[in-house]
Amino acid sequence: MSRFWSDTARRLTPYVPGEQPRMDKLVKLNTNESPYGPSPRAIEAIARAASEDLRRYPDPNSEALKAALARYHSVTPAQIFVGNGSDEVLAHAFMALLKHDAPLRYPDITYSFYPVYCGLFGIEAAPIPLTDALEIDPADYVGGAGPIIFPNPNAPTGRLLPIAAIEQILAANPDVPVVIDEAYIDYGGEAAIPLIDTHPNLLVTRTFSKSRALAGLRVGYAVGSAELVEGLERVKNSFNSYPLGRPAQAGAIASVEDEPHFRDSCARVIASREWLGRALTELGFEVLPSGANFVFARHPNHTGVALAAALRERAIIVRHFKLPRIDDYLRITVGTDEECAALVEALKELV
Amino acid sequence: MSRFWSDTARRLTPYVPGEQPRMDKLVKLNTNESPYGPSPRAIEAIARAASEDLRRYPDPNSEALKAALARYHSVTPAQIFVGNGSDEVLAHAFMALLKHDAPLRYPDITYSFYPVYCGLFGIEAAPIPLTDALEIDPADYVGGAGPIIFPNPNAPTGRLLPIAAIEQILAANPDVPVVIDEAYIDYGGEAAIPLIDTHPNLLVTRTFSKSRALAGLRVGYAVGSAELVEGLERVKNSFNSYPLGRPAQAGAIASVEDEPHFRDSCARVIASREWLGRALTELGFEVLPSGANFVFARHPNHTGVALAAALRERAIIVRHFKLPRIDDYLRITVGTDEECAALVEALKELV
Structure with a gap:
């Protein structure tokens, strides 16, 4: 706190965005970016x-x-x-x-x-x-x-x-x-x-x-x-x-x-999301139905924080929220097919 | 006013930026842009x-x-x-x-x-x-x-x-x-x-x-x-x-x-500003000493609003503020040497 700050600046609790790490070879599934490039x-x-x-x-x-x-x-x-x-x-x-x-x-x-x-x-x-x-x-x-x-x-x-x-x-x-x-x-x-x-x-x-x-x-x-x-x-x-x-x-x-590029990217993400949801379900995850470019899932035998940490050791980053009611869940961005497969392989070893 | 607006939205008097006209062949000296390109x-x-x-x-x-x-x-x-x-x-x-x-x-x-x-x-x-x-x-x-x-x-x-x-x-x-x-x-x-x-x-x-x-x-x-x-x-x-x-x-x-490009651009604008200030003074303008990339000047025999309008008819745009104490002044961005010369020529005819 500084005496030069306004009351507004003093009482704020700023937002914390998903991490943007500068590591190569990372499977980055934490900020819901598109796996495909722009038009x-x-x-x-x-x-x-x-x-x-x-x-x-x-x-x-x-x-x-x-x-x-x-x-x-x-x-x-x-x-x-x-x-x-x-x-x-x-x-x-x-x-x-x-x-x-x-x-x-x-x-x-x-x-x-x-x-x-x-x-x-x-x-x-x-x-x-x-x-x-x-x-x-x-x-x-x-x-x-x-x-x-x-x-x-x-x-x-x-x-x-x-x-x-x-x-x-x-x-x-x-x-x-x-x-x-x-x-x-x-x-x-x-x-x-x-x-x-x-x-x-x-x-x-x-x-x-x-x-x-x-x-x-x-x-x-x-x-x-x-x-x-x-x-x-x-x-x-x-x-x-x-x-x-x-x-x-x-x-x-x-x-x-550029409507064709847009339609195509969305369709590919939707197809990957459905595949990822099924794969996670087969691993025992409870996966919420998703209308987005990510899935929200929890496993009955593993905490969200432990899974997120274990994935990070394998250079896979997902988002975990330390919040009431959802702190067992992982929010996983739908990546490319290769990224989704790498995530599923890693989770297979972990659960 | 809309009943859906907050009190903040209701009581505002928004800022009005300098005009960005989409005319070709315009001598645009109204928003203090650099006459030279970026690095x-x-x-x-x-x-x-x-x-x-x-x-x-x-x-x-x-x-x-x-x-x-x-x-x-x-x-x-x-x-x-x-x-x-x-x-x-x-x-x-x-x-x-x-x-x-x-x-x-x-x-x-x-x-x-x-x-x-x-x-x-x-x-x-x-x-x-x-x-x-x-x-x-x-x-x-x-x-x-x-x-x-x-x-x-x-x-x-x-x-x-x-x-x-x-x-x-x-x-x-x-x-x-x-x-x-x-x-x-x-x-x-x-x-x-x-x-x-x-x-x-x-x-x-x-x-x-x-x-x-x-x-x-x-x-x-x-x-x-x-x-x-x-x-x-x-x-x-x-x-x-x-x-x-x-x-x-x-x-x-x-x-x-890119320090050299920056230094060079600034030096050229300063030189043009000094030239422009002298030229306007010779035309009878009172020119305030400027440390910026514009000059602020008024003419004893012409109102700021009239001069700005007359310049606009010649496709030269400068800024005029309808505000107490300064409404006789024009704020003129330092342009290229050609733009400054065109402005001075136009004002020569007008004053």
Whole structure:
């Protein structure tokens, strides 16, 4: 603690991201990155953006990127907000939309950045427990008063809600902002974006870091009513006029325009996820059904922390959360087929 | 206004950045970009970062970039903070360091983002008037109670304080954070960075957008005591774990390591600034002494708004601020010699 820090800086408990170790030959299955590269067209576009033009500021409003995303999702550019990764988009959403008098509702087990944002912006939270099966029960979101945020599929469980459950939650909460964090929706889930036209309180956030394999570029976005997007723009324009540089805007546009590469990568990850789930089940793991690019699994005879440590000795890194209810689980990113096989081989020896 | 917005979103008055028009053949002298390109080594490094590796998250702590900046400034990496442009660095500084019980002090005429940050973070401000000559008088910062921020050279006046004046302000304010925004220091000013070792309350912010000609990449940083930097890191890690993508980190490192290109660009801009100042004086303008890559000038017989509009008709864009005390002035970025000559020719016809 320093006397020069503000009260805000003093009371924070910062987020701890998954480790980014600098070891060669590592099987890195801890931060849900895509095992396949980004669109070659995105790589080309970023390389082209490496030019003398970098002396100029980028478009502060990322209009070309918003137009590309609007075409992709069949919405208008005024319904698109972009930011420096979906974490920045979420941060702005917490500040612009989720701070109200009634406490914010989110699952007790979810993306662990949500309570951090609450700490940063002084937002009171009222976490809602998942069911014993680690599921979001839409009925638990009926009858409350505060805004709502949850990922679909949820993190780190991977469990997916069907669109009917989303509609049930929206129907019960027309008067407060509802943010659905669809970081992992491209791996088989049904998107909530078509619901924005009938629900002016709905914001859906997305990232280029997972299914578009551009975690290293830092681009995220949100889709919602023009009314919600305007609230986000007000905060963004009071924080940083130019969140996306020229390489980021160019690369993101090219990625959105390469549908075949995107579809193919997602399909391969989904196939590997199903294989990995079956292989882990055969080893005695309890594997939650996953709609994401990772699986969440525990073994009846081994603690999560012991398995994670033993895998690390074999140069395989997975994520383990020391949190109530889930500390026996491992969150394992779906890697390439070779990486998944190496993980299964290692676990075979361990369990 | 929307009922879904937070009180914060409702009460904001967002910042308005200088226009980024998409016209060809424009003489664009409105946003203080470098007239010369970035280091060719930076361009190469960004192009190399356009690879399959983009599927991986970047280093969340930008350690290689911090090490390069620490070497450059002869400080330790723990004394360096990096962010997505110096605007993001400033935003974090307002939140982490400049929000205290006593109101924040800054010049009444200064970077117009400061009051916007105050609005965003609920910080009370106590602006201190510049002298009649539009100078910061260090004596005006003696005897007050709150934290302090100002640019040196100041914006949009371009006026530079000598290091002795900075030391006078620091000596009078050992108990509150003092942030010096050195966005334009490379054009002939003396840096305050060597003072951080004796002043644990001093933070100096820098940008890659001006003298390093990388406005399109979005990289800024701060240098200060490890104590202040830790406060910034706490806020950053509660907001966005990965503010700098791989291309940004790679390009910034290469830029810092190309000293000859940097020195040469700055020297050329300084020479052009002196020429431009003399040419404007000959046309009857009153030109403030500038330590930046722009000049701030007014003409006794013409309003700033009229001159800016007339220049725009000739496809020359400069910045004009509709603000008390300075609305007769134009802020003119130092362009290439050809751009400066085109501006002077146009003004010759107009005045």
